[in-house]
Amino acid sequence: MSSSFHTEFQPLTVQPQEIEEKSFEIITEELGPHDYSPEQFRIVQRVIHATADFELGRSVQFHPRAIESGIAAIRAGEPILADVQMVQVGISKPRLEAFGGDVRVYISDKDVMAEAKKENTTRAIISIRKAVREVEGGIYAIGNAPTALLELIRLVKEGIAKPSLIVGVPVGFVSAAESKEELLKLDVPFITNIGRKGGSPVAVSMINALSLLATERGE
Amino acid sequence: MSSSFHTEFQPLTVQPQEIEEKSFEIITEELGPHDYSPEQFRIVQRVIHATADFELGRSVQFHPRAIESGIAAIRAGEPILADVQMVQVGISKPRLEAFGGDVRVYISDKDVMAEAKKENTTRAIISIRKAVREVEGGIYAIGNAPTALLELIRLVKEGIAKPSLIVGVPVGFVSAAESKEELLKLDVPFITNIGRKGGSPVAVSMINALSLLATERGE
Numbered sequence: 001m002s003s004s005f006h007t008e009f010q011p012l013t014v015q016p017q018e019i020e021e022k023s024f025e026i027i028t029e030e031l032g033p034h035d036y037s038p039e040q041f042r043i044v045q046r047v048i049h050a051t052a053d054f055e056l057g058r059s060v061q062f063h064p065r066a067i068e069s070g071i072a073a074i075r076a077g078e079p080i081l082a083d084v085q086m087v088q089v090g091i092s093k094p095r096l097e098a099f100g101g102d103v104r105v106y107i108s109d110k111d112v113m114a115e116a117k118k119e120n121t122t123r124a125i126i127s128i129r130k131a132v133r134e135v136e137g138g139i140y141a142i143g144n145a146p147t148a149l150l151e152l153i154r155l156v157k158e159g160i161a162k163p164s165l166i167v168g169v170p171v172g173f174v175s176a177a178e179s180k181e182e183l184l185k186l187d188v189p190f191i192t193n194i195g196r197k198g199g200s201p202v203a204v205s206m207i208n209a210l211s212l213l214a215t216e217r218g219e
Numbered sequence: 220m221s222s223s224f225h226t227e228f229q230p231l232t233v234q235p236q237e238i239e240e241k242s243f244e245i246i247t248e249e250l251g252p253h254d255y256s257p258e259q260f261r262i263v264q265r266v267i268h269a270t271a272d273f274e275l276g277r278s279v280q281f282h283p284r285a286i287e288s289g290i291a292a293i294r295a296g297e298p299i300l301a302d303v304q305m306v307q308v309g310i311s312k313p314r315l316e317a318f319g320g321d322v323r324v325y326i327s328d329k330d331v332m333a334e335a336k337k338e339n340t341t342r343a344i345i346s347i348r349k350a351v352r353e354v355e356g357g358i359y360a361i362g363n364a365p366t367a368l369l370e371l372i373r374l375v376k377e378g379i380a381k382p383s384l385i386v387g388v389p390v391g392f393v394s395a396a397e398s399k400e401e402l403l404k405l406d407v408p409f410i411t412n413i414g415r416k417g418g419s420p421v422a423v424s425m426i427n428a429l430s431l432l433a434t435e436r437g438e
Contacts, residue, residue: 016341023392052390052415053272086419089304122235171271171420173242196271200305201390201418 023049030054039067043191043209050205059193061184066165067213069189073139073164074214077101080207081131083124083142083170090204091141095211103141106130124148128155137164139210143203146175153182166190167206169198242268249273258286262410262428269424278412280403285384286432288408292358292383293433296320299426300350302343302361302368302389309423310360314430322360325349343367347374356383358429362422365394372401385409386425388417 027048036044040062048057077100082088088105096102106112106127116123124145131138132155140163142149149168155161168183168190170176180192191206246267255263259281267276296319301307307324315321325331325346335342343364350357351374359382361368368387374380387402387409389395399411410425 015339019391019393026392049392050390051418052392052395085308086305086423089308090419120234171269172238173245173268173271174238176271199270199418199420200309201420204305 020049027057031057034058036060036062037067039213042213043067043206046205046209047202050201051199053197056193056195056197056202059195059197061190061192061194063186063188063190066189066191067210070139070165070167070191070210071214071217073137074101074211075099075217078138078164079104079135081105081135081138081140082203083107083127083140083148084144084200086200087141087143087203090200090208092208092211095215099214104131104135122147125151128152132161137162139163139165139167139207141167141203141207143167143169143198143200144171146170146172146179149179149183150175153179153186156186156188163188165210166192167203168192169202169206171198171202172196239268246276250276253277255279255281256286258432261432262286262425265424265428266421269420270418272416275412275414275416275421278414278416280409280411280413282405282407282409285408285410286429289358289384289386289410289429290433290436292356293320293430294318294436297356297358297383298323298354299358299360300324300354301422302326302346302359303363303419305419306360306362306422306426309419309427311427311430314434318433323350323354341366344370347371351380356381358382358384358386358426360386360422360426362386362388362417362419363390365389365391365398368398368402369394372398372405375405375407382407384429385411386422387411388421388425390417390421391415 024045027045044057044060047060048054079101080103082103082105084107085105088103091103107123112123112126112130116126124147128148128151140152149170152161169192170179177196183190183192243264246264263276263279266279267273298320299322301322301324303326304324307322310322326342331342331345331349335345343366347367347370359371368389371380387399388411389398396415402409402411
């Protein structure tokens with residue numbers, strides 16, 4: 001049985017680069033007409049690649065300055081500030097490091113955990129406050145916690161946080177869609193989506209697509 | 220503006236436990252009638268919680284022995300073998316560690332990278348071979364790479380791999396759906412889903428739901 005299995009089900013290629021190219025062809029074909037700019041489409045394409053979800057892909061929204069500001073921040077070596085470890089580990093590091101950048105996550109820091117307990121709130125909220133205190137600018141990558149995105153929006157409105165880009169794609173049933181609706185109203189560079197869907201792979205794929213665009217700018 | 224924002228959009232609660240309970244209520248209500256057993260539903264519920272995707276939730280499939288075998292393996296302290304780091308970091312550790320278990324990932328090991336390059340294949344395939352060599356039984360948690368799942372299926376068919384449970388939910392356009400169709404034909408404990416969707420958060424939520432069930436068995 002195992003030889004027929006090989007013939008029938010092994011992928012035609014196991015070359016990661018070829019698998020990716022074939023995937024992008026399928027995505028472009030199945031998505032059909034859209035209103036995204038070529039650079040926006042590069043990001044949407046990677047979101048669909050990471051989720052196999054065209055509905056989610058079509059729901060992606062860009063602030064007019066999002067891509068330019070995101071690329072400039074990456075090329076300036078500004079850090080990526082991830083809400084959770086899954087986002088941190090998923091982001092491709094070499095392209096960021098080539099510009100002097102890195103990916104930081106504060107949610108499991110001892111001081112964050114202690115403060116959240118003391119204030120009876122989420123670690124996500126406290127970790128955003130710490131990021132805003134420690135970093136000027138930066139790209140926020142929020143793939144999990146609506147409370148993190150809501151706190152960041154509050155700090156932007158109060159003039160305390162001045163992120164170069166907010167990638168805000170938390171997932172869930174309590175406050176996720178609402179937090180993204182609030183983000184859409186801000187005049188700050190953002191990439192987000194409409195609705196409850198989102199998640200770590202969505203945030204990761206958006207950042208990875210952006211860092212590819214940033215790298216290509218220098219070529 | 221910031222005070223009206225607080226009133227309108229801060230979640231009513233920022234207690235993680237309450238957010239989760241509220242989410243599960245919404246999921247149960249919106250999902251409506253289903254054919255899952257109460258324990259299977261606990262897993263499906265967490266998948267929907269992690270993705271906000273009811274279509275994906277409804278596509279989850281269980282081998283008849285999946286939950287019993289998974290719970291027994293966790294309670295015996297068998298390791299979880301993750302295909303990628305995003306799955307490893309997402310899995311909740313304390314409940315596993317209470318039984319002596321842990322979560323392992325081999326994909327970035329130096330020997331795996333070297334062998335993949337030498338054999339001109341994916342690191343995912345080589346990392347599965349390493350896991351099968353190093354661990355007897357174990358729970359495989361494959362959230363990303365179809366090539367990893369196909370290799371594991373091949374090793375099961377050849378009688379080399381004898382996993383206690385395969386959580387096989389890779390995502391993507393090349394071989395993901397096909398790899399899961401193959402898994403559905405195996406008489407080995409598995410949890411999977413039908414179609415292209417899947418991903419690290421799906422694998423993570425399934426394992427986390429299982430470890431909760433395993434913990435409850437001892438209470």
